[in-house]
Amino acid sequence: MQTILWHDYETFGQDPRRDRPAQFAALRTDLDLNPVEDPLVLYCKPADDVLPAPVACLITGITPQEAQSKGLVEDQFIARIDEAFRVPETCGAGYNNIRFDDEVTRHTLYRNLYDPYAREWQNGNSRWDLLDVLRLAWALRPEGIVWPKGEDGKPSFRLELLTAANGIDHASAHDAMSDVEATLAMARLLKARQPRLYQWAFDHRSKHALRSLVDLQSRKPLLHVSGMYGTEKGCCALVAPLMWHPVNENGLIVWDLRESPAELVDMDAETLRYRLFSDRATLEEDGNTRLPIKVVHLNKSPILAPSGVVKGTDPARLAGFGLDGATLRTHLAQVREVADKVQDVLKAVFESPPESTDDDADVALYQGFWPDSDRKLMQEVHRQPPELLGELDVKFSDDRLKTLFFRFRARNYPETLNSEERERWERYRYTKLTDPDSRYLTFERYFAEIQRLMARPDCSARDREILENLIIYGQSILPAL
Known part of the structure; x- marks a missing residue:
C-alpha cells in the first residue's frame, strides 16, 4: 500500500549539517490523506560536543534538559526514524523538507553509520515537498486559497501564516507534531481546491517522471518553481535546458528565459565561473550580475512542468512576474542558437565547481x-x-x-x-x-x-x-x- 509519511523536525539550530535534532514527529496517511497509523513523536538526547543555539530553543521551547529527559540517544533516535521511512512504498513528505528536514535525516544517519539515502528510493519509496507545490499554486492557480503577506508586504509561505490565513488551527507552531498536522491540513486544502495541480505535482515527484519532460534536442522550455527566484518573479521561471550536469547525472543545467543568453557565446570558463559562483556583493561591486543559470536537481523532487501550464493563468499576472510571451520566445530562439556552442565551456565550469575546504568528517x-x-x-x-x-x-x-x-x-x-x-x-x-x-x-x-x-x-x-x-x-x- 502506498502511503505518505508527513514529518517534521525541531532542531537546536538552523544548520542541518552541524546542528542537532531535538524532536521528530510523523503521521502516516494514505494517498487520500487519511491517517493510517498513530502519530510518532520522538526526542533526541543532545550529545556533549555541540551547543544548542539559544534562539532555536526560544522558538521551539525545547531545552536540552527536556530532550535529555524525554529522548533517545541519537543512534536509537535515527534508527526509529529510518525504520518508519523504510516501510515499502512510503513517500516522505513535509514542508521545506527537501532543503532542511531531509538534510537533517541524511546527516544524522550518516553520523551514526547508517545508509543516508536508502529510505528515499528503495522498495518503491520516494520523497516530496509541499512548499514548492504551494508556490506553484500561488503563482499560476491562486484561486481557492488565501495567500498571506509577511511583515515586508510580500507574499509569504511561512506555514504559520498560511494556516492562520486559511482558518487552520496551528496553535503550537514550531512543535513538530503541530507542524506536521498543519502541513497535512494545507495539503488537504490544496488537494480540494486545485486537485489537478496537486495530483500533477505528486505524480511527478520522482526523477524518472521529471526526466521524461526534458527534451534537450529541441530545448523545449519548462516551468521551474523555486523560492530562489523570489516572489517578485512568482517564485518561478520558464527555463530552457542547456545540458545535463557533467558530474551529477541528476542535475539539469537550465537558462532563465527572462534574460538573453547572447553574452554566453564569448564567455570563457573563468568568466563564467566568476559570474556563477561569486557572491552578489562582489558582482555588484564589479558592475556585474549573476548569470541566470541554475542546476535543477531531479532527485530533489523539484517542480518542473511543460510550459503550456501557464496558459490557464491571467497574462497580466504572468507579465507581473516578468514572463512576457514575446520576450520569452525571442530568448528561446537565442538559446537554441547558442546552446551547442557553449557546451564545452559549461562542461569545464561544472566539472570543477568551487571546492569545499571543510575537513570535518x-x-x-x-x-x-x-x-x-x-x-x-x-x-x-x-x-x-x-x-x-x-x-x-x-x-x-x-x-x-x-x-x-x-x-x-x-x-x-x-x-x-x-x-x-x-x-x-x-x-x-x-x-x-x-x-x-x-x-x-x-x-x-x-x-x-x-x-x-x-x-x-x-x-x-x-x-x-x-x-x-x-x-x-x-x-x-x-x-x-
Whole structure:
C-alpha cells in the first residue's frame, strides 16, 4: 500500500549539517490523506560536543534538559526514524523538507553509520515537498486559497501564516507534531481546491517522471518553481535546458528565459565561473550580475512542468512576474542558437565547481559514497550490543568512517570508551567548543548570546526560564580539561 509519511523536525539550530535534532514527529496517511497509523513523536538526547543555539530553543521551547529527559540517544533516535521511512512504498513528505528536514535525516544517519539515502528510493519509496507545490499554486492557480503577506508586504509561505490565513488551527507552531498536522491540513486544502495541480505535482515527484519532460534536442522550455527566484518573479521561471550536469547525472543545467543568453557565446570558463559562483556583493561591486543559470536537481523532487501550464493563468499576472510571451520566445530562439556552442565551456565550469575546504568528517557526507566493504562493516557495528562496541575492531577503508566510529561511540555510548579514548574525546570537545575559529557555536559565543537575549526588553518570563536553563546546561558540559 502506498502511503505518505508527513514529518517534521525541531532542531537546536538552523544548520542541518552541524546542528542537532531535538524532536521528530510523523503521521502516516494514505494517498487520500487519511491517517493510517498513530502519530510518532520522538526526542533526541543532545550529545556533549555541540551547543544548542539559544534562539532555536526560544522558538521551539525545547531545552536540552527536556530532550535529555524525554529522548533517545541519537543512534536509537535515527534508527526509529529510518525504520518508519523504510516501510515499502512510503513517500516522505513535509514542508521545506527537501532543503532542511531531509538534510537533517541524511546527516544524522550518516553520523551514526547508517545508509543516508536508502529510505528515499528503495522498495518503491520516494520523497516530496509541499512548499514548492504551494508556490506553484500561488503563482499560476491562486484561486481557492488565501495567500498571506509577511511583515515586508510580500507574499509569504511561512506555514504559520498560511494556516492562520486559511482558518487552520496551528496553535503550537514550531512543535513538530503541530507542524506536521498543519502541513497535512494545507495539503488537504490544496488537494480540494486545485486537485489537478496537486495530483500533477505528486505524480511527478520522482526523477524518472521529471526526466521524461526534458527534451534537450529541441530545448523545449519548462516551468521551474523555486523560492530562489523570489516572489517578485512568482517564485518561478520558464527555463530552457542547456545540458545535463557533467558530474551529477541528476542535475539539469537550465537558462532563465527572462534574460538573453547572447553574452554566453564569448564567455570563457573563468568568466563564467566568476559570474556563477561569486557572491552578489562582489558582482555588484564589479558592475556585474549573476548569470541566470541554475542546476535543477531531479532527485530533489523539484517542480518542473511543460510550459503550456501557464496558459490557464491571467497574462497580466504572468507579465507581473516578468514572463512576457514575446520576450520569452525571442530568448528561446537565442538559446537554441547558442546552446551547442557553449557546451564545452559549461562542461569545464561544472566539472570543477568551487571546492569545499571543510575537513570535518561530521559534515563530509557529500564527499563520496561508502565502499561496499565499509557498508558491511557499518552493518556489523549495528549488530553488536552497545556494551561490546569498545571491543569491536573494525578496519574501515574510508577515513571518514574511522573518525565517525569513534565519535559515534563517544556521543551515544560513552561508557564504551577507555581512559585514553575519554581523554581524546575531551581534547576534541575542548578544541571544538573553545577555538575562536571553530565553525560550531563556542562557549564564549553561546554565553554571550544568552546574555544578549536576556537583556532584551521583550524577554518574557518564559524566555528567561529557558535561557537560565541554557546557562545551567552549558556549564554542565564544560570540558574536563
